[in-house]
Amino acid sequence: MGMTDKQFNGFIRLILDTINDVIENMADGKEKDKLQNLANNLQQILED
Numbered sequence: 001m002g003m004t005d006k007q008f009n010g011f012i013r014l015i016l017d018t019i020n021d022v023i024e025n026m027a028d029g030k031e032k033d034k035l036q037n038l039a040n041n042l043q044q045i046l047e048d
Contacts, residue, residue: 009046016042 003011019039026032 012042012046016046 016039019035019042023032023035023039026035
């Protein structure tokens, strides 16, 4: 069963919100940079 574009975007937003919450509470470091990169990529998906 597939997802509509609207459902997919909602799923991406849910993941992105959670990742951003984790980033806010994380100490600076390599892992935080990787999560920020993932968040940026997900945001780009929403904007395309």
